[in-house]
Amino acid sequence: MYRTKTTLEQWRILQAVVDSGGYAHAAKLLNKSQSSLNHAVAKLQDQLNVQLLEVKGRKAFLTPAGEVMLRRSRILSQSAQDLEELAKNINQGWEPEITIALDLAFPREYLLPVLKQFQHDCRGSRLKIIDTVLTGTEEAITEGWADIVLTANIPKGHLYEPLVEVDFIAVSHPEHPLATLESPIDPEELLQHIQIVIKDTGKSPVENRGWLKAEQRWTVSQFHAAIELLHEGIGFCWLPTHYVQPLLKKGSLAQLSIKGSSFRRIVVSMVNPHPDRMGPGTRMLTEMILAERQITQ
Structure with a gap:
């Protein structure tokens, strides 16, 4: 040495x-x-x-x-x-590392101001931000591996603070056969086409949950990967409105009007899996997120 x-x-x-x-x-x-x-x-x-x-x-x-x-x-x-x-x-009890489990659908623009502020007060704590989807986000709570969880899937018995509503819409390439059908589209028609879905990050994913019932299913891990396939005219996908709005305005994607439901809404909430033993850094970050909620609302 x-x-x-x-x-x-x-x-x-x-x-x-x-x-x-x-x-x-x-x-x-x-x-x-x-x-x-x-x-x-x-x-x-x-x-x-x-x-x-x-x-x-x-x-x-x-x-x-x-x-x-x-x-x-x-x-x-x-x-x-x-x-x-x-x-x-x-x-003094300040955590050396703080982990946030972040549902992929959560609008990042709500979190970025918080992180910018927190960097000045973090006292050297490392911050780990993990993207999660569906069951994977629930496991961050039930298994307790995250300090803060932003999710729309809350297991029973856990307290939560609602943060923001997120709308999902079905989209495809403007020249995809679904986009040329007379609106509104019969949901049965969707079963005849490939659905692009985002991979559930859980250890035991529930593959038929919610809107993921299509038999012809291609799975990707990120929204941008789904959009790349859509741009090639492959399939359709339910994606957050805030994520695809610029592409709809540009005309590179088209929104599908579906009979009975043209959009799906979720409410992303914040959960502290260990509310009784939060460290000062986690508590500060939690309060900052809640304060940002007040500003955005």
């Missing part, structure tokens, strides 16, 4: 000498003797076999090598400070 020749204290002294414009001011700032600072910097240069400072008159100036080393040393010092701060936060 490599053992460093230098210490953080030596680099801290070098930074203080440069930032203060000399040894005298740095000595007052650090509450140390000027001779001890001279000795520390001289030893640092000797250990590295690189001249970092040169004294002209009463002032110390960085050499070109010193400029590079100083810049890197600031990153080192900040990392050490961040590491100690993280340990302090963990000791």
